[in-house]
Amino acid sequence: MTEDRILSWHSNPSKPRYTPPPGAVDAHCHVFGPMAQFPFSAKAKYLPQDAGPDKLFALRDLLGFERNVIVQASCHGTDNAATLHAIKASDGKARGVAVVDPAISEEELHAMHEGGMRGIRFNFLKRLVDDAPKDKFIEVAKRLPAGWHVVIYFEADILEELRPFMDAIPVPIVVDHMGRPDVRQGPDSPDMRAFRKLLDSRPDIWFKATCPDRLEEPNGPPWDDFARAVAPLVADYSDKVIWGTDWPHPNMQDAIPDDGAIVDMIPRIAPTPELQQRMLVTNPKLLYWPEEI
Numbered sequence: 001m002t003e004d005r006i007l008s009w010h011s012n013p014s015k016p017r018y019t020p021p022p023g024a025v026d027a028h029c030h031v032f033g034p035m036a037q038f039p040f041s042a043k044a045k046y047l048p049q050d051a052g053p054d055k056l057f058a059l060r061d062l063l064g065f066e067r068n069v070i071v072q073a074s075c076h077g078t079d080n081a082a083t084l085h086a087i088k089a090s091d092g093k094a095r096g097v098a099v100v101d102p103a104i105s106e107e108e109l110h111a112m113h114e115g116g117m118r119g120i121r122f123n124f125l126k127r128l129v130d131d132a133p134k135d136k137f138i139e140v141a142k143r144l145p146a147g148w149h150v151v152i153y154f155e156a157d158i159l160e161e162l163r164p165f166m167d168a169i170p171v172p173i174v175v176d177h178m179g180r181p182d183v184r185q186g187p188d189s190p191d192m193r194a195f196r197k198l199l200d201s202r203p204d205i206w207f208k209a210t211c212p213d214r215l216e217e218p219n220g221p222p223w224d225d226f227a228r229a230v231a232p233l234v235a236d237y238s239d240k241v242i243w244g245t246d247w248p249h250p251n252m253q254d255a256i257p258d259d260g261a262i263v264d265m266i267p268r269i270a271p272t273p274e275l276q277q278r279m280l281v282t283n284p285k286l287l288y289w290p291e292e293i
């Protein structure tokens with residue numbers, strides 16, 4: 001019954017005016033199912049309609065991207081089969097970030113590396129996961145395959161509380177959606193200052209300059225607050241920023257964004273070709289296709 005399942009993506013996204021550079025990577029997107037093949041987790045907090053690799057790759061081509069980084073969504077729990085399936089179907093054009101049971105074996109991690117995973121995600125949003133055991137997360141972060149990193153998703157109000165945990169992570173960190181600052185407060189807000197302090201605390205913290213739709217929800221474009229708050233961060237930390245569409249926009253069913261409009265935010269947060277090259281090509285390659293550098 002698809003009627004009870006959430007539809008959170010645009011059925012007819014526009015072609016963006018902005019053209020990404022060759023090799024551009026959409027470094028934050030997800031797949032949902034298809035459910036008949038890859039059932040959702042019993043602990044899933046939302047039940048979406050199918051958004052499989054065929055839809056994702058059609059969108060990639062429409063938007064002018066060449067590659068995807070597919071992040072395991074919470075609705076699939078720690079069963080990464082749907083994400084691994086999508087990576088395989090991409091013909092080398094996708095890599096991924098897994099969500100794992102911290103007790104995962106070295107053999108299973110190695111198999112995930114073979115399947116294209118290059119990191120694991122720790123999700124601290126209470127509305128998405130039941131628990132986030134920091135001690136176990138640190139333990140598994142110490143056992144990751146060489147070259148992997150940790151992706152962390154949290155909201156700005158717990159950044160300070162998470163600092164000792166992040167300090168203890170022995171591999172590079174990528175922060176989802178800049179730790180969800182209140183972009184309405186501008187580029188020099190307490191949230192943004194705290195996030196800059198985090199980035200300054202070690203040289204291997206990356207961030208995704210993503211989700212104008214989420215951070216200004218329920219506003220649609222032009223997302224001026226997002227552009228004003230985020231552009232200075234991209235300029236000042238241009239060697240640490242990556243970007244993604246966030247398709248199929250989990251939980252955004254009440255303010256579904258047009259993916260073309262999302263892509264058209266790129267020149268507003270990264271106005272020069274040099275910044276765009278770093279954010280869309282060089283930086284994501286360093287994290288996900290380092291063998292090509």
Ligand SMILES: O=C(O)/C=C(\CC(=O)C(=O)O)C(=O)O
Binds near residue numbers: 075123153250251
């Ligand atoms: O897609 C995102 O990055 C954000 C999400 C969903 C999510 O992270 C997940 O389901 O794992 C959100 O804020 O609901």
